Amino acid sequence: MRRILDRLGHPERRLPPVIHVAGTNGKGSTVAFLRAILEASGFGVHVYTSPHLVRFNERIRLARPGDGVLVGDDELSDALATCERLNAGDPITFFEITTAAALLLFARHPADVLLLEVGLGGRLDATNVVDRPIATVITSISYDHQEFLGDTIELIATEKAGILKPTVPAIIAPQSPAALAVIQRQAARLCAPLRIGGKHWTVTPELDRMIFQDGNGIMELPVPRLFGRHQFDNAGTAIATLRSIPALPVQDMAVKLGITSAEWPARMQRLVRGRIAEMVPHGAELWLDGGHNPDGGRAVAGALADLDRRDARPLILVVGMLANKDCQGFLMNFAGLASAVIAVPVQQDTALPSEEIVQIARRIGIPAENRDSMVEALAAATSRGLVPAPRILITGSLYLAGEVLAANGFPSI
Known part of the structure; x- marks a missing residue:
């Protein structure tokens, strides 16, 4: 420098x-x-x-x-x-x-x-x-x-x-x-x-x-x-x-x-408009956060617990992470809070395979499955017939958050 x-x-x-x-x-x-x-x-x-x-x-x-x-x-x-x-x-x-x-x-x-x-x-x-x-x-x-x-x-x-x-x-x-x-x-x-x-x-x-x-x-x-x-x-x-x-x-x-x-995208950001947001049916909530380490997960889990006290809903996590992150430490924060994890790939060479995310989630007691795309993950999250409609959080990586915001198209950055 x-x-x-x-x-x-x-x-x-x-x-x-x-x-x-x-x-x-x-x-x-x-x-x-x-x-x-x-x-x-x-x-x-x-x-x-x-x-x-x-x-x-x-x-x-x-x-x-x-x-x-x-x-x-x-x-x-x-x-x-x-x-x-x-x-x-x-x-x-x-x-x-x-x-x-x-x-x-x-x-x-x-x-x-x-x-x-x-x-x-x-x-x-x-x-x-x-x-x-x-x-x-x-x-x-x-x-x-x-x-x-x-x-x-x-x-x-x-x-x-x-x-x-x-x-x-x-x-x-x-x-x-x-x-x-x-x-x-x-x-x-x-x-x-x-x-x-x-x-x-x-x-x-x-x-x-x-x-x-x-x-x-x-x-x-x-x-x-x-x-x-x-x-x-x-x-x-x-x-x-x-x-x-x-x-x-x-x-x-x-x-x-x-x-x-103050605005800061992908930090407990609620998505209500745009192409990705429109994939979620009326009544469900879609949130986005780029948290990717254990303390970041703890902060997000605390925010979700606060939301749940105001308006209780089943929580589904859509998770993609990089291989150099502590996936288990991150997901441990959501044990007892999330009803399911749906793992998705992140478009990075250093991404953690979604199958490994599934195994980690199951090891700590959270039911989990993987999907090949965000479209498939959101469809799986919203087709479970949950009542009330679920609160869905996309999380685990800022790279994943960027992919979602780019695909969503609104608001522009």
């Missing part, structure tokens, strides 16, 4: 103020809340996230007057071509060269702030070239990508804490004691002030509202638009971050508008 950025004239030194976000789960949702609140306050916001679901352009959002827009094809192509030419055939990964292109684009356009999401880990991530962000954020840390980050929470947390910078405030979502201890040690070495969820700030759901509290006082807020109890922590992390940055003052009304308008 240092080599190609030098050849590009160091765009990482010409960026707007950066908020750098790492974590295992909740990065994208926290960034979505940050963006929505900042834009409601009138700030111009660049955003870098990954992976994309349907189009690569989703990864790069450029500030424009009144709102942001996804980078256009021509501008993206030009930036990538520039990076390819200056890289001159030297070894470089896909994520490194595309991150370089994103930084080049962000440096070319004025904005008030850049929300920069880590791709993988943090310490050695391609985004970790910004020496002086205005804040760093670490969302929930759990097991994922152990082949790169290590097989203990402490090792994974060490990689995530690699984004902390000397004296730069760090906002930390609620963590396990093991992860938090690692972050605190790194912050102490760097004299980075911490604002820790559950200690320096709290967020509490109460009926139809959310209560946020920190050293600056209490805020009574509406329930976040993004569904699930885990989104309260993500919204709280975003609010705590902005209340730690005097250079980005936001009003309470902007916070309220932001958390009730």
Whole structure:
């Protein structure tokens, strides 16, 4: 990264103020809340996230007057071509060269702030070239990508804490004691002030509202638009971050508008229109979530349990996963909650065969079968004569979620 950025004239030194976000789960949702609140306050916001679901352009959002827009094809192509030419055939990964292109684009356009999401880990991530962000954020840390980050929470947390910078405030979502201890040690070495969820700030759901509290006082807020109890922590992390940055003052009304308008596809997203949604008969519900690790599954299962308390329905999971994910750890969260699993293939070379998903589901006590396509899976889910009509969740992979959104055709991304 240092080599190609030098050849590009160091765009990482010409960026707007950066908020750098790492974590295992909740990065994208926290960034979505940050963006929505900042834009409601009138700030111009660049955003870098990954992976994309349907189009690569989703990864790069450029500030424009009144709102942001996804980078256009021509501008993206030009930036990538520039990076390819200056890289001159030297070894470089896909994520490194595309991150370089994103930084080049962000440096070319004025904005008030850049929300920069880590791709993988943090310490050695391609985004970790910004020496002086205005804040760093670490969302929930759990097991994922152990082949790169290590097989203990402490090792994974060490990689995530690699984004902390000397004296730069760090906002930390609620963590396990093991992860938090690692972050605190790194912050102490760097004299980075911490604002820790559950200690320096709290967020509490109460009926139809959310209560946020920190050293600056209490805020009574509406329930976040993004569904699930885990989104309260993500919204709280975003609010705590902005209340730690005097250079980005936001009003309470902007916070309220932001958390009730934030959108982030394939995170407990209800599909009610489009080609895939129309395959589900009237009365049934169709949901989509890209969760793919045990903690992500736990969050989704909690959201589904909340739905079930309000409106009890049989739950059917349509699941596709990659082979490097903990399928059993993910599905264990739904034992006793799901009435069936229907496994489907994911169109990736590293996909876990659907037959193996079936075996894993049956081993933990969930009836399971496999189908060759999403069309067949939804037909099987809705032909069981269940009363009331079922709640169907498509889950297990962001790649699968992207396939579904592309096939659904509405809303476009």
